[in-house]
Amino acid sequence: MHTCSHVLVVDDQITHLQALCDVLTQHGFSVSGCATGEAALAHLREGGVDVLLTDLVMPQIDGLALLEAAIRLDPLIACVIMTGAGTVDSAVRAMKGGASDYIVKPFKAAALLPILHRAAEARQLRQQNQALEAALRERVAQLASLNVSLEAARQEAERANHAKTVFLSSMSHELRTPLNSILGFAQILASSKFRKFDNDHQRFAANIVQAGRHLLALVNEVLDLAKIESGKIALQLDRVELAPLLQQACEVVAPLAQARKVTLAVPAVTIPALCADPVRLRQILVNLLSNAVKYNRAGGTVQMRCSAIDGYASIAVSDTGLGLSADQQAALFKPFDRAGREHSDIEGTGLGLVITQRLVEAMRGRITVESELGTGSTFCVELPLAALAPPPAASLAGG
Template identity: 65%
Template structure:
């Protein structure tokens, strides 16, 4: 007998007790684990409480007959191997038995020598079915896993394509931005160096001034590109610690004040704020100067800029509002993209187009957030939130009394 049937559990059912005992004894001597029942009802109870590999049942029995028992057994365990024994079999009963899943049909009387090969084939069939079921389950799991992996790979591919496209766009824009001041420097330098163009002292000074201006713009652009590269690589050095917001705001106001005065833009007075942040003071000043200078540069004539500060859920919320032209939803969607200028690439305002990109990355790096609200023709408000040093910080009043209409006051393009 093969190894595959040595430890098979067999339920033998026969209403002839003498025949039942003889079968159990014979099968037991051949290393089968057998359980005998003299009624279909008793056999069904065993099947409900114990697992069996094979059901060997008489066909004709009082109460639950062999075919009914087979049907009930296969509902409990679809993989159980079933064999019918009968001394009164017909072709019709044999056909019906095969239809309900009986593997073999043995006619009484029979000898052990003829029964054992039948049992071995039936148990081997059960083993193969169970093995096939496990393989199908494993295959389905593998297919599902491959499906998930394909989804992840597809998302990664799309992200790589997006990143590559962004890199190409960035490099293309950067090349354009770098060429503009370089062409200006080279052009005026060539004029100064040429003997073909008569130049007075005023012209020389004017050309030299243009070269200096273009050089400064180029240096700013290079510095901001390097700054952005460090931030993107996670290598930007942040000295996060306690800082007083009021002092940094006033420093930023002092820096932007001359620009606002030159453009006749009114900076609304700052109200005192006692909020203390957990942030990098130098980077916070850089962020505020960028937002305020944008609010000035892209404002309307005789417009105003205001700043409000408040405490919100453990964060300091700083809102910079202007009365500029505002932005459309399409422009807002690109507001933090490098060189995008929020759809105002044709603007004659100075700027590298990287200011808001760097601002967003710095705010996020300091565990904060930034958002913008804008209404065309009304203005824009840039709102940043940075962690407070103490979530129980004393609440502050509005940092400025924002003039009517300035709450949604518009915007500037990224500088």
């Protein structure tokens, strides 16, 4: 099995050397023989020896010195020492010096062969081990350099994200002021009290007001998201009752629901107080309810359900509307992604759910969605109850 291994036989008794070389060659080893330690050393320097089989007692360079030199030249080499019965002590020393095995002279080929096979196998295992270690070292070095590039890329992305946030929040400020002024004057022009305009003019002005409101909502949401992402928004976490907030949210959404002939089914709230920022919680409720109305069908229903379990309040908003495919659900919670409704006549900016998710998570809650295309969707927000929540934290960490 290790017949391809190369064995260097060293013995100063020429007849013994010759006999050994012959036997080993017969058994398929590749063999070379040397009669002196010096000649063997020269051979070892050339390389290519897998197993060194050496006599112990030789003039000048003896077996022990040869063993030492061989291991210095090739730390993986396997060495077998041949020793007379009287020099077994030296054989033990040779083993301590790194020899793989020894055999006591005189010996038969049948005794030597298994020892040589073992030695050759040990050599092969050491070589494989070394190759594996080298591969492992290389892999570790690759991973380390990959980590460095990843970290650099992460820092770059963070810098770019920060620059985007700064840009957005300053732009939003710059846009809001003139936009409010445009809206204000357009409202005056659209008003029936402004008598210099006829009906057509008023209709045009009303269009300006409507488009302006949409733009202002977009700017406000962008500003809100930028603030949340840069950690500049302070959350006022407090003990809040859900019922009044829910009522306020329903009042905001009621006109839209009426216009779309959607019924709002809101139960009496029986769950304990929550730990939340009341203004932001109302914003969350308005976002979910307005979506459930906007993406409903005419004559559809929006059903709210509230429950408390394991220290958390669960607020679920179900609709009987368009529903969302698995692909659309995967795209939810991404800024400006309107799940393929970009060109529909349902107005929206694609930021409501992103902001909602960030706010819910900042309040140590989570938002989930279950939906079936054509049947409807349920968005569920879970927030900690006040009783179990730790003392309110003051601000929202950057997203």
